[in-house]
Amino acid sequence: MDTLRLEIVTPEGLIFDQDVKSVTFPGEEGEFGVLPKHASLLSLLKPGVIEIELPDGKKESIVINWGHVKVDENKAVALVEGAIPLAGATESEIAKKIEEAKQLVEKASENKAALATVEARIEKAAKII
Amino acid sequence: MANLKDIKRKIGSVKNTQKTTRAMKLVSTAKLRRAEEVAKRSKFFENAINDTLAEIASSIKTYKVGGIKSRYFIEPEAIGVVDLIFITADKGLCGGFNYQTIKRVRNIIEEYEAKGAKVRLKAIGKKGIEFFKFQGYELAESVVGLSSAPEYKKAAEFIQASVQDYLEEKIDKVILVHNGYKNMITQEIKQVNLLPIDIDGFETKEITSQLELEPDEGEKVLESLINKYIEFNIYFALIDSLAAEHSARMQAMDAATKNAKEMVESLTISYNKARQESITTELTEIISGMEAMK
Numbered sequence A: 001m002d003t004l005r006l007e008i009v010t011p012e013g014l015i016f017d018q019d020v021k022s023v024t025f026p027g028e029e030g031e032f033g034v035l036p037k038h039a040s041l042l043s044l045l046k047p048g049v050i051e052i053e054l055p056d057g058k059k060e061s062i063v064i065n066w067g068h069v070k071v072d073e074n075k076a077v078a079l080v081e082g083a084i085p086l087a088g089a090t091e092s093e094i095a096k097k098i099e100e101a102k103q104l105v106e107k108a109s110e111n112k113a114a115l116a117t118v119e120a121r122i123e124k125a126a127k128i129i
Numbered sequence B: 001m002a003n004l005k006d007i008k009r010k011i012g013s014v015k016n017t018q019k020t021t022r023a024m025k026l027v028s029t030a031k032l033r034r035a036e037e038v039a040k041r042s043k044f045f046e047n048a049i050n051d052t053l054a055e056i057a058s059s060i061k062t063y064k065v066g067g068i069k070s071r072y073f074i075e076p077e078a079i080g081v082v083d084l085i086f087i088t089a090d091k092g093l094c095g096g097f098n099y100q101t102i103k104r105v106r107n108i109i110e111e112y113e114a115k116g117a118k119v120r121l122k123a124i125g126k127k128g129i130e131f132f133k134f135q136g137y138e139l140a141e142s143v144v145g146l147s148s149a150p151e152y153k154k155a156a157e158f159i160q161a162s163v164q165d166y167l168e169e170k171i172d173k174v175i176l177v178h179n180g181y182k183n184m185i186t187q188e189i190k191q192v193n194l195l196p197i198d199i200d201g202f203e204t205k206e207i208t209s210q211l212e213l214e215p216d217e218g219e220k221v222l223e224s225l226i227n228k229y230i231e232f233n234i235y236f237a238l239i240d241s242l243a244a245e246h247s248a249r250m251q252a253m254d255a256a257t258k259n260a261k262e263m264v265e266s267l268t269i270s271y272n273k274a275r276q277e278s279i280t281t282e283l284t285e286i287i288s289g290m291e292a293m294k
Helices: A091-108 A112-128 B004-063 B097-114 B126-134 B152-167 B218-293
Strands: A004-010 A013-020 A022-027 A030-034 A041-045 A048-053 A059-064 A067-071 A075-080 A083-085 B081-087 B118-124 B139-143 B173-183 B186-195 B212-214
Touching: A004 A022, A004 B004, A013 A048, A013 A083, A013 B004, A022 A041, A041 B004, A041 B218, A048 A112, A059 A091, A067 B004, A067 B218, A075 B004, A083 A091, A091 A112, B004 B173, B004 B218, B081 B097, B081 B152, B081 B218, B097 B118, B097 B126, B097 B173, B097 B186, B097 B218, B118 B126, B118 B152, B126 B139, B139 B152, B152 B173, B152 B186, B152 B218, B173 B218, B186 B218
Parallel strands: A004 A075, A041 B212, B081 B118, B081 B173, B118 B139
Antiparallel strands: A004 A013, A022 A030, A022 A048, A041 A067, A048 A059, A059 A083, A067 A075, B173 B186
């Protein structure tokens, strides 16, 4: 099975570096998915959720506030300013992350409608986990 | 010859100082390790953003996707006002660390004032602020606490003011000076021209396929990236400066501990000499007393 390497980098360090099956980014001009062998692309990202599908079928979500992503044939490097992975061992941990993620997005965007969409996405992403 | 009690007191006090400097050295060593770790992690981001910028720059050059017209890249013909941002430590006791930065800053001020430009000083770190205030320089902005605990958001806010002024043509150049970390025992002064950005400075990359940009205007993407690049640059300078500060302090305290040790040794010798001398005097007194009794 084809995979592509996904790296997510914040100013504080590398937070994700794994092979993935597919990944969806919240692009400046609309959400887009990336599969292996994608054409070279560079896109700005807006506040939203990066959804990752791992080779074993598991899903992961990372909430970001700003960034850009560079996609090559078999590699995607996302540079983001703030990122919060939606994951945790217990219910309460996840709930805390969701709260943090919402705050992160709220600070980044003033557009109320866009905000509501993103928040809905965060909730949805959290349910899948 | 100083009296015995005085020397003894002095030895005690030097030993106490030695304890303090040794403890400070240990603290700095631990903090240096942490600062190095942070700097190492940030390297990923630096590499990634440099790579991407180089690629876009090359792609724009190669395919002439829109000419580069933005003020970010074009050096103004005449330089009227220069923003000089410099980073020093909040604390002293770190050898020549702060002074080196201050010296460089003064050189730059002289250089630009000779050219007839006005220099606006923006200081991060208490030591630099204190020095320039005392010398009667005017500081456009001064921040305390950021250099001992770098924070991306605060650094970004700080630099945005300069970027705005630059775009509104209030200033024509932004220079960043800090004393950076080279290795455990050396620091070096780093001076960077933050704005305008030297686009030819990025190494040109071989482009295998045309990069698709989204949104479609290359300049918008580039500008947005450049903004982050500048913000990150100042954040990285802060981290770098913190690591350098700790390494400088570690060295200074190590030297102080060694000096204290030497001092204790020489004081102990003079103490022993003084003691011997007083014993000899006492003996001579007793013997001469006995001789007199005969």
